[in-house]
Amino acid sequence: MQLLAGAFAVEVASYAVMSNHFHVVLRMLPGTVGAWSAAEVVRRWWTAYPPSSLPDGTPVLPPEAAIQARAQDAVWVGERRKRLGELQWFMKTLKEGISRRANREDEVTGTFWQARFHSVVLLDQAALVACMAYVDLNPIRAKMADRPERSAHTAVRQRIRARQRHRTATRIRERLRGPAAERALAKAGVAEVLPRHAEDGAWVAPLARCVAGGRACSVDDYLMLVDRTGRWLRAGKRGAIPAELAPILARLDLRVDDWIATMAGWRQFLGVAVGHHAGRVLDAAARGLVRVRHTCALFVRGRDDAAA
Numbered sequence: 001m002q003l004l005a006g007a008f009a010v011e012v013a014s015y016a017v018m019s020n021h022f023h024v025v026l027r028m029l030p031g032t033v034g035a036w037s038a039a040e041v042v043r044r045w046w047t048a049y050p051p052s053s054l055p056d057g058t059p060v061l062p063p064e065a066a067i068q069a070r071a072q073d074a075v076w077v078g079e080r081r082k083r084l085g086e087l088q089w090f091m092k093t094l095k096e097g098i099s100r101r102a103n104r105e106d107e108v109t110g111t112f113w114q115a116r117f118h119s120v121v122l123l124d125q126a127a128l129v130a131c132m133a134y135v136d137l138n139p140i141r142a143k144m145a146d147r148p149e150r151s152a153h154t155a156v157r158q159r160i161r162a163r164q165r166h167r168t169a170t171r172i173r174e175r176l177r178g179p180a181a182e183r184a185l186a187k188a189g190v191a192e193v194l195p196r197h198a199e200d201g202a203w204v205a206p207l208a209r210c211v212a213g214g215r216a217c218s219v220d221d222y223l224m225l226v227d228r229t230g231r232w233l234r235a236g237k238r239g240a241i242p243a244e245l246a247p248i249l250a251r252l253d254l255r256v257d258d259w260i261a262t263m264a265g266w267r268q269f270l271g272v273a274v275g276h277h278a279g280r281v282l283d284a285a286a287r288g289l290v291r292v293r294h295t296c297a298l299f300v301r302g303r304d305d306a307a308a
Contacts, residue, residue, distance in 0.1 A: 002203050003059070004094055007047040009033045009085040011205035014132035016139060017153035023135040025128070025155075027205065030085030038071035045080040048093050057101065091117045120294075123275025123283055125211050126252045130262060130298055131269055132210065133226050140230045141264070148223070148230050155204045156226050162202040163219060221248050229263050254298055261297040268296045275299060 001024065005012045009032045014025040036044070043061060050059030061067070071077060083089040099112030122128045136148060136156035145151040149160045198219045199206045211217045228242040245256050253276070262268045271294035273283045280299070284292040 001094060004048055004090060005203065007044040007084065008090045008093075010087075010090055011209065012155065012203075013128065013205050013210045014135045014155040015153075015204070016135045016151070016155070018138060018142065018144070023138060025122070025132050025135055026087065026090070027210070028085065028087050028090075033081050033085040036081065038074075038077045039067055041077050041081045041084065042067045042070045044084055048084075057097075087119065118270070120269050120271055121273040121283065123273050123279035125217075126254055126298070127275040127279075127296075128210060129217060129222070129225075129252060130254070130259070130296070131274065133222075133229065134263060134268060136226050137230050137233060137263055140233050143234075146234050148226050155202075156223070158202040158204055159199055159207070159219065160223060162200060163198045163223065165201055166196075166198045217248065217251065224248070229259070232260065233264055258298045258300075265297060268298075270295045 001012065001015060001017075004010075009029040011027040011029065012024060013027060014023075016023045033041075046061055046067070047059050051062055052060045054060060095113055095117070102112050103109060122131055132155070136151070136154050139145040139151040139154060140148070148154070148156045151157050197206075207217070207219050207222055224244060225248050228244050232242055245259065249256055249259055271292070272287075272289075273280060273292045274294050274296050275283075276299055280292045280294070284290065
């Protein structure tokens with residue numbers, strides 16, 4: 001997923017890899033592919049579909065002369081440029097690579113995945129933050145982990161670890177100066193790439209880009225939101241709800257009870273599109289539909305669909 005995120009015109013906002021499925025929250029950036037040179041398109045495509053690879057699957061790009069030669073084929077480049085900006089091709093490439101490796105390991109052939117992927121449009125910032133948290137909390141709901149920082153193969157764990165590296169570097173710099181600080185940073189394991197901000201070193205999209213243009217939601221806000229919700233889910237409580245959730249959710253125009261019902265629920269993000277009522281009305285009209293149905297408790301205000 002990380003490799004393909006660097007090849008396709010896409011940003012990964014959140015993900016969770018489970019034992020028999022995975023979830024991923026994506027932001028497609030099809031407008032960026034037009035700025036790539038022909039050679040850049042070739043490099044990106046051959047990163048996703050390498051002519052040769054190392055035993056561990058790492059792609060090996062051909063010599064630069066071969067890349068420049070392929071870049072002269074305008075039809076080939078044009079077709080790949082389009083594919084690199086499409087969701088279906090990103091998912092196809094991701095699933096195909098996993099299925100081929102799994103079949104090799106199991107010494108079998110045939111279909112690996114149960115079905116085609118399901119996708120849902122997130123219409124506003126509240127829907128995006130809710131879906132990110134829902135995905136990040138998958139291992140806790142499945143009782144595979146008891147807290148976000150112990151949830152292997154999730155975006156929230158990346159953000160937490162990046163934040164901790166940044167805090168470590170900041171504390172060392174505050175106490176020391178000059179060469180002593182650099183030696184201490186090296187010993188702490190954060191000197192290779194000195195963290196400049198709380199998400200530096202994480203390959204997922206920075207939270208500021210995920211929620212750009214919306215209500216304030218800092219890295220600490222988001223991590224606290226996921227942490228408190230995860231602890232509540234893990235404990236299986238039905239009474240006291242963490243008071244810390246209320247201020248953040250209020251800024252997102254969400255109710256605490258609805259938040260807990262959504263995070264504890266099952267398949268809350270099925271449907272065509274998820275978001276507040278006004279957004280669903282506009283999305284339904286754009287699709288030529290009478291309504292957009294969804295199952296998410298967060299956005300039900302006395303009705304389950306949006307009429308166009």
